[in-house]
Amino acid sequence: MTNSFADYLNTDLFFVIGSNPTEAHPMAGAKIMSSLMNGTKLIVADPRRIELADKADIFLQLRPGTDIPLLNGLMHIIIKENLHDQKFIEERTEGIEDLKAAVEKFTPARVSEMTGVPENLLYDAARLYATTSKAMLCYTLGITEHICGVDNVMSVANLAMLTGHLGREGTGVNPQRGQNNVQGACDMGALPGDYPGYQKVVNPEVQAKFEKAWGVKLSNQPGLTIPDMMDAAVEGKLKAMYILGEDPVLTDPDANHIKKALQSMDFVVVQELFMSETAKFADVILPGASFTEKDGTFTSSERRVQRVRKAIEPIGDTRPDWWIVCEVAKRMGYPMAYAHPEEIFNELASLTPSYGGITYDRIEHCGLQWPCPTVDHPGTPILHTKAFARGKGLFKAIDHTPPAEMPDEEYPYLLSTGRILYHYNVTTRYSSALDAHRPEEAAMIHPADAVMLGVGTGDTVQVTSRRGSVKTKVAVTDKVQSGMIWMSFHYRETPTNELTVNAFDPISKTGEYKVAAVRIEKTSPM
Amino acid sequence: MSISKEMRSDIEERYKRNLERPRIVVGLGTCGIAAGGNKVMDAIKAEVAKKGLDVDVDFTSCIGMCFAEPVVEMALPGRASVVYGGVGPENVVQLIESHMVQKTPVAEQAQIQILGGAEAYEGIPAMEKSEYYEQQVRSVTWRLGRTNPERIEDYIATGGYEGIQKALTMDRIAIIDEIKKSGLRGRGGGGFPTGTKWQFVHDAVGDKKYIVCNADEGDPGAFMDRSVLEGDPHAVLEGMMIAAYAIGADEGVIYCRAEYPLAIRRLNMAIKVAEEMGIMGENIMGSGFNFKVRIKAGAGAFVCGEETALLNSIEGQRGMPRVRPPFPAHKGLWQKPTCLNNVETFANVPNIIRKGGDWFSSMGTEKSKGSKVFCITGKINHTGLCEVPMGMTLRDLVYNIAGGIKDGKKFKAVQSGGPSGGCLPTEKLDLSIDYESLGQAGAIMGSGGLVFMDEDSCMLDIAKYFLNFTQMESCGKCTPCREGTKRMLETLERICEGNGVPEDIDNLERLAKVIKTSALCALGQTAPNPVLTTLKYFRDEYEAHINEKRCPAGVCPELLNYTILADKCIGCGVCIKACPTGAISGEKKAVHVIDPTKCVKCGACVPKCKFDAIAKA
Amino acid sequence: MPNVTLTVDGTQVTVPKGTTVVEAAWKAGAFVPTLCHDPELSKPGACRICVVEVKGARNLVASCVTEAVEGMEVQTSTPAVIEARKTILELMLDNHPEDCLTCHQAGDCKLQDYAYFYNVKPGAFGGESHQYELEDDNLFIVRNMNKCILCGKCLRACEEKQGRAVIDFAYRGFKTKVTTALDQPLADSVCVSCGSCVAVCPTGALTEKAMLGKARKWEIEKIRTTCPFCGVGCNLDLNVKGGKILGATSNPASPTNGRDLCVKGRFGIDYVHSPKRLTKPLIKKNGAFVESSWDEALDLVATKLGEIKNKFGSDAIAALSSARCTNEDNYVMQKFVRAGIGTNNVDHCART
Amino acid sequence: MAGCACTGEKVDSPQDLQLMDLLGHYRGYDGSLIPVLQGVQEIYGYLPAEVLEKVSQELKIPFSKVFGVVTFYAQFHLKPRGRNIIRVCLGTACHVLGNAKVFDRLKDILGVDNGGTTDDLRFTLESVACIGACGLAPCIMINDDTHGRLTVDGLEDILAQYA
The missing domain is CATH 3.10.20.740 (Ubiquitin-like (UB roll))
Known part of the structure; x- marks a missing residue:
């Protein structure tokens, strides 16, 4: 996020695209909802009529996978009507001509046809966003979980730069991170091409720095991303995998492919709290301690590094994850001896410039938002106030990429997936109240489709894609468009990701969870 | 558009010509209609048509003599017009024949005659000399019962919209100064100086300002505002316009209780015609001043008479009062500076601007200037609407205007100011009617409701009645009012049921004090007044109820015992039939007996006994 | 200023x-x-x-x-102030159950504290009191509106903090009540069980269902931490008694969320004590998992990974780190993979 | 606009059409809730729950607040009200004289319970504390008329007087 959650209360307009914050990021959603009570305006772009859509001043119910045409179309109108921020563009950006050329062909009429959004709403949205001084863009996985996810993100950035909605209070491009410590895991270099702090493994200076710090020779070859790992495993190139606190069988696209990958390997270690779907494929399961049983830090979407504190002793014979990993390292001849997570933190801070000024003492009460390079630095609530990371912001000319798989005669329905309020990726199924409240999948289908399928709310259907088939109960609602089915991925009983498509963004390797083609048939109860 | 001199004199001319024609005018205020005025109107029209008389049949609003409704005025050219009371459809034929055809008034049914420079009739009191009107002034109310409120021409012909015309030529501050000079104070109850309030709103900074007219008159026994709205709607509009111009507002809202449909209808008509004539709307009378007004109908909540609750209600919220400060003058409707006055206050304004502040302040007392409209009800002979100069004594009001207590009974108390006011006893009869005197005596001027009680009234019962009202109407927001009035009411009920204990008086006093000092709004702060004043002036009645289990006025059923007086009962058996519970028994022509275990103390037997043989004690 | x-x-x-x-x-x-x-x-x-x-x-x-x-x-x-406060407290207590002995809020109840401080006892005036039915038919929040003093903090939090306004005052006067549209139970309303109302309630009118009867307020140790259920980074207090987490409450000092949380953060932490937790290292032997000691499991892992590294090279091994674990865990994991195993094959589900 | 929930909905009764007119008239105006509720009550004779929910959506006012307003003001009714309001006195005298039987018989005739309204909206049946006509017990009030000394058999004739 370029800006902070506190800043949500300072904006005059939210443009929420591909994000369902009231369910997936409830406290962010709450801030939006309470701002609306005070007159803040709202544009929502989403294929589903999500809760915020009903509160919106303008709701753009686009077809799944048409974010780029929509965004380009809005920019087309903004440029045509001369509503762009010329001063910002001149002072802070480059490449505007490329952008202008790229969006030229995205006329309102054409965009309306591509997205299904009425032309007048395109005009309304473009004008409102461009002319509101404090306008904030919020997006989430509805933007990134496409094969054109990176292009989608670039388009969002284009729009914000075009209108100068960056680097100020109440503005910005604000992707809310899906999981509690995605930000931190990325910051910590749990990425195949990056050391902590996004220092590139291919950079020899960086390599030298870490070799010195860690006392070993390091590889300068970027590693494999998850999809590549799975492919490599199936191909027999990857022999072993150590999986810490992840459940790719349930949460990664094309689950059957994942299962095959796990089965193909010689040795799989899973470090987990529960017997996850993935753990079942393990050769060794190492029981980890939960976040309540250990000290540490999480880094939130707004780049805030905050304390996790041990409240109780590890349950049973479990151990903190860091301890287990260190033990394995030690036994493999690479001693990593830490008495306490604070020691780990001090080491990582010394190697991660953006964390350089952060200590446990400093984050005792309110955390700190990185970049925080020195111990006297107050942290950074708003990014890019003076310049972008690369200096000038670069407009990228982006063209439309249709989803990898679209409904056809054989698989006539479009499947899209996401989270619901009452569950998280993992663990919530083990909360008695949460699980009792939402014990099973309730796939959303449109009333017209329900009639065609002869089903009503609570009935069971078989949903089948080219990759798998699952049973689910349905909820009939006009919150989804007809021709679409929406499912969450929380339920092992209904493993939705057996259906999703094994297609990834070429750069980020993010799976296209948001669009797949499926067939639906009524079936006997689960 | 403007009302030109020529246009005004033309309208006046026509109005006068109409007055010189044979006329029958029916009082069709809400009270007149309730008493059957419409049926009388129909009968009159039918009779006039049948006889083929050259007579104008018109209507007006309530002249104030509610005790005499339905009221019909008959006038012949050159003669005084005679106001008849108690006219039913059955009287119509005879009245028309006698007055309009034979030109002989029916003196026995005539209440008053209005001279207006014309020749008087013998044997009918002139309005100014009549018992009811002699001590009254007719300042705010003077068009009531005299003009047709649905005709703007009647208003204009009688000086209407001269005030705003004059105001538009004045400096805004000069208008406010004139109001200040008049000494006009809020007629809704608070008595805040109107000019000072206007000054606050004038001085308040805001891109938008509002005028709000409080027409949510909700006190039981009060209908001053209704009468003014029904009888002189344009005067209220004109007052609002003058205020709007003075403070710099361009929008007004009249918040009128929904229970006043006729007032709302007449206001709507008045607004429509005023807009059509260019008296209201854009660029009023060519001055560049814009003003529009709309009506918001209340939805049944007494507390919305409290100004901040009223503003919340206009905004579409629960009518719960806001904390003050900020006062509406600074943050009122939609948080904008708002000038909020009641109907009677606004209705006074045109006269003050036309005639000058000095004219107004020549009436009244040192601190309470002008006149005040009162609704007098209860156990008096003349119930109705009256307007008196500030400073008149209660005694004059009771014994002259009100015609004394009904059935020759003794005056016991008067409740001034409705549920927020207090009960004043005989000792206070010589109290001057003004804000300060009433306040010092523990009552309030209020909006002008006066309920009179005689010796048969139990003061605890009265206090209970008003407390029940405020308790039911409490909005529930603040603890003292919500919980406290409930406990006070329960305590009173216990006492009236004979279950009182001596500590109850202390508890009542403590609750009253805390509610008065700690409640959030004026409704709560004044809710204990009926109890406090009755405790102050009629403490012995409380003590009788508590210590002797006796209701001195013979009202509280649980404390009554009905007995048959052996020396009076002739054994006729009527009471046996009257008794709903079979509690009375006795042989024919033998003295009857009431079985106290069966008697439910409903009192049904008492009026049936022709021999006054049933006693309650 | x-x-x-x-x-x-x-x-x-x-x-x-x-x-x-x-x-x-x-x-x-x-x-x-x-x-x-x-x-x-x-x-x-x-x-x-x-x-x-x-x-x-x-x-x-x-x-x-x-x-x-x-x-x-x-x-x-002053005496007038004290009299007013005492009377107001008496009025509140007259319309409030006298069950402090068993009330969950005892010890953390402003009404109780002030009654104690001003030595105010119930029953000063007597009379009618509310007799609402206890509402405990939802999974998260128990509402006892007989204990409600109508301060309205719950509905203000619901509107001003959560932007929902699921509840508001209804009716008026003595009958005023905080309730949902149509006076339905929370379970039948649009309530999303965030519990912000519970967090601000000064009495025992609103309580966390899971914590009822588990501990007196003074027995609870509160340990502040960061919520694990999404990327917003709310802080919360783990409520601990006897080495067990009873539930979570919000902490007003939390930088992003203050006293507000969502249903998961406030009511979902009990998974930690789920009997389904893995508590022992498990080694798959003949297709079935068998409990083992840590030494055995760790040695096996080290040995197997070492063998594969030796046989197929470092790049034949990969690791998934976790977006749900701490920074320290992640740092250690990638360091282990890079420095200990010698490959950059480390990734995590950064994209979900 | 997102708020337009009316699209695609089946509109069948003239009341619904009137409702749409009403909402169309007031949509976007500040402070329109109470006039809208008054209008709804005029159209339907009371405030049906589902209409209130629609009002909440259309005016973008939380449903709880709509309900709060409805229950605050005495004018508003959540249940249908008949053209004629029957108030059965439950004072002591009436009670002793068997008004319970009268009440039961009225419930039978009208097919409604206490507080209920007949389907044709002709009558609403309510109970009331003593109306002070004990001499006429057992008695009921219909609108402003008091009917006393009732017998169970005479009730139908009395009801017939009210259309």
């Missing part, structure tokens, strides 16, 4: 302009009770418990909604 100076009980105190009298009084060290007042919510001035005497004012003044002005003379404990 300009300051104003006033006296509170004879003590001079200087506060920024715009400060309320109650805040000034607190600053001056005076005790002024409040119930409906909340610094983060709008100010209704409804409960009236905070009344004080201000020189020149006709009535007592609700200090929570009155702005301190220059030269103001405030008295916080």
Whole structure:
């Protein structure tokens, strides 16, 4: 996020695209909802009529996978009507001509046809966003979980730069991170091409720095991303995998492919709290301690590094994850001896410039938002106030990429997936109240489709894609468009990701969870 | 558009010509209609048509003599017009024949005659000399019962919209100064100086300002505002316009209780015609001043008479009062500076601007200037609407205007100011009617409701009645009012049921004090007044109820015992039939007996006994 | 910002302009009770418990909604003030169950504290009291509206903090009640069970269902941590008694969320004590998992990975780190993979 | 606009059409809730729950607040009200004289319970504390008329007087 959650209360307009914050990021959603009570305006772009859509001043119910045409179309109108921020563009950006050329062909009429959004709403949205001084863009996985996810993100950035909605209070491009410590895991270099702090493994200076710090020779070859790992495993190139606190069988696209990958390997270690779907494929399961049983830090979407504190002793014979990993390292001849997570933190801070000024003492009460390079630095609530990371912001000319798989005669329905309020990726199924409240999948289908399928709310259907088939109960609602089915991925009983498509963004390797083609048939109860 | 001199004199001319024609005018205020005025109107029209008389049949609003409704005025050219009371459809034929055809008034049914420079009739009191009107002034109310409120021409012909015309030529501050000079104070109850309030709103900074007219008159026994709205709607509009111009507002809202449909209808008509004539709307009378007004109908909540609750209600919220400060003058409707006055206050304004502040302040007392409209009800002979100069004594009001207590009974108390006011006893009869005197005596001027009680009234019962009202109407927001009035009411009920204990008086006093000092709004702060004043002036009645289990006025059923007086009962058996519970028994022509275990103390037997043989004690 | 100076009980105190009298009084060290007042919510001035005497004012003044002005003379404990506060408390207690002995909120209840402080007992006036049915038919929150003192903090939190306004005042006067549209139970309303209402309730009217009967307030140790259920980074307090987490409550000092949480953060932490937790290392032997010692499991892992590394090279091994684990865990994991195994094959589900 | 929930909905009764007119008239105006509720009550004779929910959506006012307003003002009714309001006195005298039987018989005739309204909206049946006509007990009030000394058999004739 370029800006902070506190800043949500300072904006005059939210443009929420591909994000369902009231369910997936409830406290962010709450801030939006309470701002609306005070007159803040709202544009929502989403294929589903999500809760915020009903509160919106303008709701753009686009077809799944048409974010780029929509965004380009809005920019087309903004440029045509001369509503762009010329001063910002001149002072802070480059490449505007490329952008202008790229969006030229995205006329309102054409965009309306591509997205299904009425032309007048395109005009309304473009004008409102461009002319509101404090306008904030919020997006989430509805933007990134496409094969054109990176292009989608670039388009969002284009729009914000075009209108100068960056680097100020109440503005910005604000992707809310899906999981509690995605930000931190990325910051910590749990990425195949990056050391902590996004220092590139291919950079020899960086390599030298870490070799010195860690006392070993390091590889300068970027590693494999998850999809590549799975492919490599199936191909027999990857022999072993150590999986810490992840459940790719349930949460990664094309689950059957994942299962095959796990089965193909010689040795799989899973470090987990529960017997996850993935753990079942393990050769060794190492029981980890939960976040309540250990000290540490999480880094939130707004780049805030905050304390996790041990409240109780590890349950049973479990151990903190860091301890287990260190033990394995030690036994493999690479001693990593830490008495306490604070020691780990001090080491990582010394190697991660953006964390350089952060200590446990400093984050005792309110955390700190990185970049925080020195111990006297107050942290950074708003990014890019003076310049972008690369200096000038670069407009990228982006063209439309249709989803990898679209409904056809054989698989006539479009499947899209996401989270619901009452569950998280993992663990919530083990909360008695949460699980009792939402014990099973309730796939959303449109009333017209329900009639065609002869089903009503609570009935069971078989949903089948080219990759798998699952049973689910349905909820009939006009919150989804007809021709679409929406499912969450929380339920092992209904493993939705057996259906999703094994297609990834070429750069980020993010799976296209948001669009797949499926067939639906009524079936006997689960 | 403007009302030109020529246009005004033309309208006046026509109005006068109409007055010189044979006329029958029916009082069709809400009270007149309730008493059957419409049926009388129909009968009159039918009779006039049948006889083929050259007579104008018109209507007006309530002249104030509610005790005499339905009221019909008959006038012949050159003669005084005679106001008849108690006219039913059955009287119509005879009245028309006698007055309009034979030109002989029916003196026995005539209440008053209005001279207006014309020749008087013998044997009918002139309005100014009549018992009811002699001590009254007719300042705010003077068009009531005299003009047709649905005709703007009647208003204009009688000086209407001269005030705003004059105001538009004045400096805004000069208008406010004139109001200040008049000494006009809020007629809704608070008595805040109107000019000072206007000054606050004038001085308040805001891109938008509002005028709000409080027409949510909700006190039981009060209908001053209704009468003014029904009888002189344009005067209220004109007052609002003058205020709007003075403070710099361009929008007004009249918040009128929904229970006043006729007032709302007449206001709507008045607004429509005023807009059509260019008296209201854009660029009023060519001055560049814009003003529009709309009506918001209340939805049944007494507390919305409290100004901040009223503003919340206009905004579409629960009518719960806001904390003050900020006062509406600074943050009122939609948080904008708002000038909020009641109907009677606004209705006074045109006269003050036309005639000058000095004219107004020549009436009244040192601190309470002008006149005040009162609704007098209860156990008096003349119930109705009256307007008196500030400073008149209660005694004059009771014994002259009100015609004394009904059935020759003794005056016991008067409740001034409705549920927020207090009960004043005989000792206070010589109290001057003004804000300060009433306040010092523990009552309030209020909006002008006066309920009179005689010796048969139990003061605890009265206090209970008003407390029940405020308790039911409490909005529930603040603890003292919500919980406290409930406990006070329960305590009173216990006492009236004979279950009182001596500590109850202390508890009542403590609750009253805390509610008065700690409640959030004026409704709560004044809710204990009926109890406090009755405790102050009629403490012995409380003590009788508590210590002797006796209701001195013979009202509280649980404390009554009905007995048959052996020396009076002739054994006729009527009471046996009257008794709903079979509690009375006795042989024919033998003295009857009431079985106290069966008697439910409903009192049904008492009026049936022709021999006054049933006693309650 | 300009300051104003006033006296509170004879003590001079200087506060920024715009400060309320109650805040000034607190600053001056005076005790002024409040119930409906909340610094983060709008100010209704409804409960009236905070009344004080201000020189020149006709009535007592609700200090929570009155702005301190220059030269103001405030008295916080005159006989009139004390009488008003005691009476208001008596009125509240007369419409409140006398079950402090078994009330979950005991020990953390403002009504109880003030009643104690002012030595106020129930039953001063008697009379009718509310007899609402206990609402415990949802999974998260128990509502006992008989204990509600109508301070309205719950509905203000619901509207102003969560932007939902699921509840509001309904009816009026003595019958006023905080309820949902159509007076339905929460379970049948649009409530999303965030529990912000519970967090601000000053009495036992609203309680976390899972914690009822588990601990007295004073037995609970609260440990602040960061919520694990999404990327917003809310802070919360783990409520611990006897080495067990009873539940979570919000912590007003939390930078992003204050006292607000969502249903998962407030009511979903119990998964930690799920009997389905893995508590022993497991080794798959003949297709079935068998419990082992840590040494055995760790040695096996080290050995197997070492073998594969030796046989197929470092790049034949990969690791998934976790977006749900701490920074320290992730740092250690990638360091282990890079420095210990010698490959950059480390990734995590950064994209979900 | 997102708020337009009316699209695609089946509109069948003239009341619904009137409702749409009403909402169309007031949509976007500040402070329109109470006039809208008054209008709804005029159209339907009371405030049906589902209409209130629609009002909440269309005016973008939380449903709880709509309900709060409805229950605050005495004018508003959540249940249908008949053209004629029957108030059965439950004072002591009436009670002793068997008004319970009268009440039961009225419930039978009208097919409604206490507080209920007949389907044709002709009558609403309510109970009331003593109306002070004990001499006429057992008695009921219909609108402003008091009917006393009732017998169970005479009730139908009395009801017939009210259309």
